[in-house]
Amino acid sequence: MTSTATLVNDVSAQRSSSAAIRQTLALAKRSTLELFRQPALVVPSIVFPLFFSFLGNSSFGKTTSLPGFPKVNSYLQFQLAGTITQGVLFGSVTGAAALATDIENGFFDRLLASPTSRLSILFGRLAGSVLFGALETAVFVLVLLPFGADVSAGVPGIIAMIISGALIALAVGALMSSVALKTGSSEAVQGTFPLLFILLFFSSAFFPRETMSGVYKTVAGLNPISHLVEGLRALSLEGFSVSATARAILVPMAIAIVALYIASRQLHARLRAN
Amino acid sequence: MSNSPIIAENLVRHFGDVHAVKGINLDIKAGEVFGFLGPNGAGKSTAVRMLTTLLRPTSGTARVAGYDVVAQADQVRRNIGVALQDAAIDPLMTGAELLALQAVLYGIPAAAVKKRSGELLERVGLTAAASRRVSTYSGGMRRRLDLALSLIHQPTVLFLDEPTTGLDPMSRLTLWEEVRRLNHEGTTVMLTTQYLEEVDQLADRIAIIDHGKIVREGKPAELKASVGAPTLIINTHIDQAEKAKAVLSTFGDLRPGAEGALGVGLRGGASQVTEVVRKLDEAGVHVQHLEINEPSLDDVFAEATGHRLEGADNAPSAGDNGDDEPKKKKRRGRK
Numbered sequence: 001m002t003s004t005a006t007l008v009n010d011v012s013a014q015r016s017s018s019a020a021i022r023q024t025l026a027l028a029k030r031s032t033l034e035l036f037r038q039p040a041l042v043v044p045s046i047v048f049p050l051f052f053s054f055l056g057n058s059s060f061g062k063t064t065s066l067p068g069f070p071k072v073n074s075y076l077q078f079q080l081a082g083t084i085t086q087g088v089l090f091g092s093v094t095g096a097a098a099l100a101t102d103i104e105n106g107f108f109d110r111l112l113a114s115p116t117s118r119l120s121i122l123f124g125r126l127a128g129s130v131l132f133g134a135l136e137t138a139v140f141v142l143v144l145l146p147f148g149a150d151v152s153a154g155v156p157g158i159i160a161m162i163i164s165g166a167l168i169a170l171a172v173g174a175l176m177s178s179v180a181l182k183t184g185s186s187e188a189v190q191g192t193f194p195l196l197f198i199l200l201f202f203s204s205a206f207f208p209r210e211t212m213s214g215v216y217k218t219v220a221g222l223n224p225i226s227h228l229v230e231g232l233r234a235l236s237l238e239g240f241s242v243s244a245t246a247r248a249i250l251v252p253m254a255i256a257i258v259a260l261y262i263a264s265r266q267l268h269a270r271l272r273a274n
Numbered sequence: 275m276s277n278s279p280i281i282a283e284n285l286v287r288h289f290g291d292v293h294a295v296k297g298i299n300l301d302i303k304a305g306e307v308f309g310f311l312g313p314n315g316a317g318k319s320t321a322v323r324m325l326t327t328l329l330r331p332t333s334g335t336a337r338v339a340g341y342d343v344v345a346q347a348d349q350v351r352r353n354i355g356v357a358l359q360d361a362a363i364d365p366l367m368t369g370a371e372l373l374a375l376q377a378v379l380y381g382i383p384a385a386a387v388k389k390r391s392g393e394l395l396e397r398v399g400l401t402a403a404a405s406r407r408v409s410t411y412s413g414g415m416r417r418r419l420d421l422a423l424s425l426i427h428q429p430t431v432l433f434l435d436e437p438t439t440g441l442d443p444m445s446r447l448t449l450w451e452e453v454r455r456l457n458h459e460g461t462t463v464m465l466t467t468q469y470l471e472e473v474d475q476l477a478d479r480i481a482i483i484d485h486g487k488i489v490r491e492g493k494p495a496e497l498k499a500s501v502g503a504p505t506l507i508i509n510t511h512i513d514q515a516e517k518a519k520a521v522l523s524t525f526g527d528l529r530p531g532a533e534g535a536l537g538v539g540l541r542g543g544a545s546q547v548t549e550v551v552r553k554l555d556e557a558g559v560h561v562q563h564l565e566i567n568e569p570s571l572d573d574v575f576a577e578a579t580g581h582r583l584e585g586a587d588n589a590p591s592a593g594d595n596g597d598d599e600p601k602k603k604k605r606r607g608r609k
Contacts, residue, residue: 019381026378030367037366037407106362110423113326113356114379115348274329 020117027116027124028131034098035128041094042132046139049087053079053144056206068210070237074148081232082205084140084161085225088133088168089196093189095129095169096176100186112271122181122267126173133169137162153240160245161235167252168228172196174259181266205229227251277340278303279431279462280325285334287320294320296486297334302464302479304430307457309477309494310466311571317486318466319359322435325464326356339431352380355424355432355461357417359439365409369400369419372408373426380427394422398452414445421452432456434465438472450475470571482575489578495543498569501577503539505529506550509563510536518559525550535563544568 035042053076061075072078102108102125111121141151141158151157180189202216203225212220220226231251234244280302287295295317302308312318323329325338327347336343339353363372373391382390395401398418408416417437424432434453438446453476457463467473473480474494481491490497498504503526510518515536522528522538525546529537540546544566554561575581 022381023379026375030364030371030375033371034364034366106358106360107364109328109358110356110362111379112328113351113354113358114376115351115381116379 020120023116023120024123024127027111027120028127031095031098031125031128032131035095035132042091045087045091045094045132046136048090049083049140050143052086053083053140053149054147057147060206063207063211066211069208070210072237073150076144076147076149077236078208078233079206080140080144080149080151080236081229082200083144084137084165084232085168085205085229086200087136087140088165089172089200089225090193091132091136092129092169092172093176093193093196095125095132095173096180097186097189098128099125099177100180100184100189103180103184104186112274118267118271119264122177122263126170126177126263129169129173130166133173134162134166136169137165149236151236152238153235153244157235157240157245160240160248161232164232164235164248164252167249167256171228171252171256171259174256174263178259178263178266181263181270184270199223199225203229224255228255276301279340280308280336280338280464282321282325282336283334285321285324285336286332287317287324287329288332294486295324298481298483298486298488300336300481300488302462304462305457305460306478307453307463307465307476309473309480310464310483311468311470311473311480311575312466312483313468316483318468318483319435320486321483322358322433322464322466326354326433327351339429352427353429353431355427355429357420357424357432357434357437359435363408363416363420363423366407368405368407369395369411369422370404372419372423376423376426382427390426394425397425398422399448412445414441414448417441417445417449418452421449425456429461431462432464434463436466436468438467438469446472470575474571480571482571482578484575484579490574494571495545497574498571499543501573502569503541504544504566504568505537506540506547507535507537507563507565507567508554508561509534510554510559510561514559517557518554521553521557521559522550524553540566 056079057075063069064072064075064078070078099108099122102111108121112118138158141149141161145151151161153160176189176192179192180186183189202219203223204212204220205225209217209220209226228251231248235248238244278301280300282298282300284297284299285295286293286297298317298321300308310318310321320329324331325336325343327343327350330344338350341349341353343350367375370391373394374387377387377390391404392401395404398421400415400419400422403411403415408419411419421434421437424434437453438449441449450472453463453465463476465472465476477494479491479493480497481488482497483489492500506522506525508518508522512534515534518536519528522536526539526541529539538550540550547564547566551561551564
């Protein structure tokens with residue numbers, strides 16, 4: 001048997017950032033395994049956005065000729081960014097709900113009773129969402145591409161889209177994790193689902209802002225989801241450029257930074273409350 | 275200052291208006307199994323959560339494994355093993371995966387993880403189930419895995435919060451055996467329970483907690499003796515009754531026994547039985563039947579609190595059939 005002294009020495013030497021990284025990676029592996037072992041949670045996040053995408057294509061296919069609609073090969077090419085955003089939004093709720101479940105069933109306490117870095121607990125959970133967001137983006141592009149969802153920016157654009165999808169997952173996952181840490185309730189996290197759905201419909205996910213009018217147009221302009229979608233859409237429609245790529249990546253990155261700050265504050269608040 | 279591995283001084287915890295723990299003092303010596311006995315809501319788990327750094331005390335201090343639970347919480351966590359109530363184990367992971375995760379969290383070198391996990395799985399009898407998801411485990415298997423997880427870094431102090439609640443008798447016995455083995459190897463164990471039999475079987479010393487206060491503390495035999503000496507009952511041939519009475523009276527007050535049996539309240543406790551039998555034998559008394567009736571810890575609890583331990587009569591003993599499903603409880607929101 002390994003000697004106690006050896007283990008204790010090794011353990012006490014573990015206060016470095018490399019230990020925190022190792023802990024984060026181990027927890028990320030757990031959250032990823034957990035996600036993919038629940039197909040009932042994973043599949044709807046992929047299937048429903050694809051369903052809405054095809055439904056939208058057949059229902060709104062002719063709207064592409066409306067004045068103000070950008071020049072596209074098909075409605076699917078326009079819709080691809082909305083589909084990605086929709087799928088990633090819903091997938092990220094699943095990850096945050098899992099964090100709330102950890103709090104409910106006591107696994108969170110198991111982690112807190114160990115010398116695990118507190119931020120590793122949060123980042124480990126978010127890493128699973130980020131990976132899933134990237135995967136969802138790749139799946140949506142690959143599935144919709146043969147049906148006319150061209151990406152004008154080509155392969156580099158697809159790579160940028162995948163990075164953008166991952167960052168959107170990070171941003172939304174961090175915001176939803178704040179709800180999980182605040183309430184400790186998976187039902188409360190899942191309760192945000194209708195709110196996200198409403199936000200999605202009051203954005204430019206399905207129609208360009210140029211075709212909107214009145215209050216709807218104002219709300220869509222203020223809605224951060226519009227800006228996430230439009231960053232991705234620039235890669236779909238405008239071809240590969242530094243400005244399109246920066247828009248697709250920097251907007252979700254900025255939101256992710258703010259969301260991570262909020263989530264880490266919420267984690268701190270939960271720990272202080274104990 | 276005492277160098278005991280678990281020390282609490284006037285430890286208090288309030289949740290708003292609820293005073294869950296009202297100033298407890300503990301001094302648990304190295305190598306002890308210390309039983310913390312009380313009904314639901316008595317403050318056992320709150321006390322353990324403070325000692326394991328999961329809750330901050332409202333006031334008072336505690337040192338565990340030589341470190342302050344507030345100021346040196348991280349050092350405390352590195353040196354203790356914790357198996358909390360309800361065995362919070364991710365059902366989607368396998369036993370081996372959870373052990374590997376726990377090993378990383380405690381900073382065990384990657385090269386040692388497989389060996390250490392293998393040793394622990396073998397120790398708790400889960401080698402064959404190591405690659406199965408926890409969702410397929412029985413309640414007893416989950417508790418054993420929980421114990422293995424808490425031992426991954428070979429802690430010197432182990433906290434077990436109601437480790438056998440909801441387990442069937444066989445699983446309970448297996449877990450008790452493992453606790454004894456760990457203690458034999460030198461681990462200090464603090465065990466909370468609402469089962470009288472559990473502390474009777476395992477604990478060197480116990481504290482009885484009720485409404486957030488420790489109302490009695492000591493060795494189980496001493497506590498039971500404090501509410502009355504155990505009664506030794508013997509049956510012998512009527513011709514030898516006088517000789518037997520003479521011997522028995524040297525050990526305590528004679529007490530009437532049913533249907534001609536002789537009884538004596540053993541002043542020195544049940545450990546005197548061997549000596550009594552030897553003296554009777556030396557006096558030429560042939561003992562046909564012998565039994566000892568101990569005062570129970572429930573008697574101690576009742577004497578200290580004025581009421582019986584909740585559920586004590588219903589607690590499944592090692593001879594009963596119990597429910598193997600751990601109770602489900604949701605923990606949410608802030609305390």
